[in-house]
Amino acid sequence: MSRSESLFASAQKHIPGGVNSPVRAFRSVGGTPLFFKHAEGAYVTDEDDKRYVDYVGSWGPMILGHSHPEVLESVRRQLAHGLSYGAPTAMETEMADLVCSLVPSMEMVRMVSSGTEATMSAIRLARGFTGRDSIIKFEGCYHGHSDSLLVKAGSGLLTQGVPSSAGVPAAFAKHTLTLPFNDIDAVAEMLGKVGQDVACIIVEPVAGNMNCVPPAPGFLEGLRSLCDQHGVVLIFDEVMTGFRVALGGAQAHYGVTPDLSTFGKIVGGGMPVGCFGGKRHIMEQIAPLGPVYQAGTLSGNPLAMAAGLTTLKLISRPGFHDELSAFTSSLLDGLQQRADAAGVPFVTTQAGGMFGLYFTGADDIVTFDDVMGSDVDRFKRFFHLMLEGGVYLAPSAFEAGFTSIAHGETELKITLDAAERAFAVLK
Numbered sequence: 119m120s121r122s123e124s125l126f127a128s129a130q131k132h133i134p135g136g137v138n139s140p141v142r143a144f145r146s147v148g149g150t151p152l153f154f155k156h157a158e159g160a161y162v163t164d165e166d167d168k169r170y171v172d173y174v175g176s177w178g179p180m181i182l183g184h185s186h187p188e189v190l191e192s193v194r195r196q197l198a199h200g201l202s203y204g205a206p207t208a209m210e211t212e213m214a215d216l217v218c219s220l221v222p223s224m225e226m227v228r229m230v231s232s233g234t235e236a237t238m239s240a241i242r243l244a245r246g247f248t249g250r251d252s253i254i255k256f257e258g259c260y261h262g263h264s265d266s267l268l269v270k271a272g273s274g275l276l277t278q279g280v281p282s283s284a285g286v287p288a289a290f291a292k293h294t295l296t297l298p299f300n301d302i303d304a305v306a307e308m309l310g311k312v313g314q315d316v317a318c319i320i321v322e323p324v325a326g327n328m329n330c331v332p333p334a335p336g337f338l339e340g341l342r343s344l345c346d347q348h349g350v351v352l353i354f355d356e357v358m359t360g361f362r363v364a365l366g367g368a369q370a371h372y373g374v375t376p377d378l379s380t381f382g383k384i385v386g387g388g389m390p391v392g393c394f395g396g397k398r399h400i401m402e403q404i405a406p407l408g409p410v411y412q413a414g415t416l417s418g419n420p421l422a423m424a425a426g427l428t429t430l431k432l433i434s435r436p437g438f439h440d441e442l443s444a445f446t447s448s449l450l451d452g453l454q455q456r457a458d459a460a461g462v463p464f465v466t467t468q469a470g471g472m473f474g475l476y477f478t479g480a481d482d483i484v485t486f487d488d489v490m491g492s493d494v495d496r497f498k499r500f501f502h503l504m505l506e507g508g509v510y511l512a513p514s515a516f517e518a519g520f521t522s523i524a525h526g527e528t529e530l531k532i533t534l535d536a537a538e539r540a541f542a543v544l545k
Contacts, residue, residue: 120150120165120166121153121164121165121166122150122151122152122153122164122165122166123150125153125165126150126151126153136151137151141512141513141514141517142513144513146498146513146514146515146516147497147498147501147502147513147514147515148498148502149502151513152164152165152170152505152510153165157172157180157184157185158183158184158185159183159184159185159524160172160183160184160522160524160525160526160529161184162174162184162510168508169508170505170508170509170510171508171509171510171525171529171532171533172184172510173509173510173511173512173519173520173521173533174510174511174512174519174520175520175521175522176383176388177383177512177517177520178326178357178358178362178383178384178472178518178520179383179384179386179387179388180388180520180522181361181362181384181429181433181442181471181520181522181523182387182429182432182433182522182523182524183522183523183524183525184388184522184524186428186429186432186524188428188432189387189388189425189428189429189432192424192425192427192428193389193421193424193425195424196420196421196423196424197421199420200420201419201420201421202416202419202420202421203420204415206418207418207420207423209418209420209423209424209427210229210418210423212423212427213229213418213423213426213427213430214226214227214229216427216430216431217381217385217393217395217430218395220361220365220366220430220434221360221366221367221369221370221379221381222366222369222370222375223369223375223376223377223379223396223397224379224395224396225395225396225397225398225401226395226396226397226398226401226402227393227394227395227401228393228394228395228401228404228412228417229391229392229393229414229417229418229423230391230392230393230394230412230414230417231390231391231392231414231416231417231419231422232262232382232390232391232392233261233262233355233357233380233381233382233383233392234261234262234263234264234392235262235392235414236262236357236380236381236382236392236393236394237261237262237264237267237320237353237355237357237380237394238262238264238266238267239394239412240318240320240353240378240379240380240394241253241264241266241267241317241318241320241353242410242412243378243394243400243401243403243404243410243412244317244318244351244353244377244378244400245317245318246403246408246409246410247317247351247400247403247410248317248318248349248350248351249317250314250315250316250317251293251315251317252293252294252295252312252315252316252317253266253293253294253295253316253317253318253319253320254294254295254296254297254305254308254309254316254318254319254320254350255267255269255294255295255296255297255319255320255321256296256297256298256299256321256322256325257270257296257297257298257299257486258299258325258327258328258331258486258489259299259320259321259322259325259327259328259355260322260326260327261320261322261355261357261380262357263283265285265286265287265290266290266291266293266294267294267320268282268283268286269282269286269290269291269294269296270282270296295308295312295316298485298486299321299325299328299331299485299486300331300333300334300337300484300485301485302336302337302340302341302344305319305340305341305344306340306344309344309347309348309350313347313348313349313350314348316348316350317350317351318350318351318352318353318378319341319344319345319350319351319352319353320353320355321338321341321352321353321354321355322354322355322356322358322359323338323354323355323356323359323363323367323368323369323372323374324358324359324363324368324469324472326358326359326472326517326518327358327516327517327518328486328489328516329467329474329475329476329483329489329515329516329517329518330467330468330469330472330473330474330518330519331467331474331483331484331485331486331488331489332467332468332469333372334484338372338374339374341374342374342375342376345377351377351378351400352376352377352378353376353377353378353379353380354367354368354369354376354378354379354380355379355380356368356369356379356380356381357380357381357382357383357392358383358472358518359469359470359472360379360381360382360383360384360385361381361384361385361430361433362383362384362442362470362471362472362520363469363470363471363472364439364470365433365434365438365439367379367381368469371469371470376396377396377397377400378394378395378396378397378400378401379394379395379396380392380393380394381393381394384426384429384430384433385426385429385430386422386425386426386429387422387425387426387427387428387429387430388425388429389419389421389422389425389426390416390419390422391419391422391423391425391426433523438523439470439471441523442470442471442521442522442523443468443470443471445471445521445523445525445526445530446468446470446471446472446473446521447468448530449473449521449525449530449533449534450466450468450473452530452533452534452537453466453475453533453534453537454466456534456537456538456541457537457541459538459541460538460541460542460544460545461545462477462496462541462544462545463477463478463479463493464476464477464478464541465478465480465481465482465483467482467483471520471521471522472518472519472520472521473518473519473520473521474518474519475497475500475511475519476489476492476497476515477492477493477494477496477497477500477544478491478492478493480492489516492515494515496544497515498515499540499543499544500540500541500544501513503536503539503540503543503544504533504536504537504540506536507532507535507536507537507539507540508532508536509532509533509536509537
């Protein structure tokens, strides 16, 4: 029995499913989840001392690679001064100033402790600002596990949403309207009928939780126009895309300005951090300035601010995101070439330093149905074959992958050699 197998058996005694976040359980790919004990650069090392090229990156934050020495040193320096104060710090202001300078739509920002908290708070703010109850989200997009967002579409366009998790009251779900991603006509039709009741539209500008699905041309622009027409707050959930697709996030890359944005992952440099912010006249409705309540004991935690500030400064150097995107393109081109050579139906998607892998004969991936039409069983086999080859991919066919600036030619060769062997088996 491997050490990971032993640890997983022990973990299940007191941790539900043996994990603290469901995707880690490997239920989507089968087998025993790997338990890691070390990470550095582009690599993670499991409890059996096997090292893997990592394309999960802690689900996105590790854009510099793991254990970047300058990030670790910034945390060590702060550690000498204490873990948490529950009071304002100079670093919080420095972080707010930096985020607002990097993301043009951000005029004010509030720090929180997770992406879920950020999206939950942004939606509450939109409801408080507009005085409306309903929200629109999109099929296949994930915005955290707050009750209003664990909702799937009903049977028709105007059918009330239904809970996608036990424990979510139907009364909550009825205020959440779920539409097809990349379908601007469906949004226009919905707002034409109930726009006066809709507080906000929340969207991942690049869907990252049904693998990686970039926006169709005109989709984000259409959302901006429709929200303006109907007085609806447009929220970009950039927890994944923020500071990764481009320094200013997906909104800078695609040139569409939301009213509010949510961030997480990279903004904390690997520590538990999120934030939300946007237009000043909306953000001024947040307590203590306004009537919309939001608070957090560990918000603006000094260790997290230290890691996040250092990370954001390091990724701000000229050329950083061009290099990250170029490596990701080389990776995907190499994978596609090897799949084609083996005769395996395969297609990839990319947005900067995030990517998607699909076993499908489709020309492109644009909709939720496109994603669901891919060969999940073939992905499962590919995942385990890549593990055998020393490459760690997201353990689900429906999760995006992430590269870091620490990935280079050595890691590319390891990955493509493993993929060539895997595709040969998958013929």
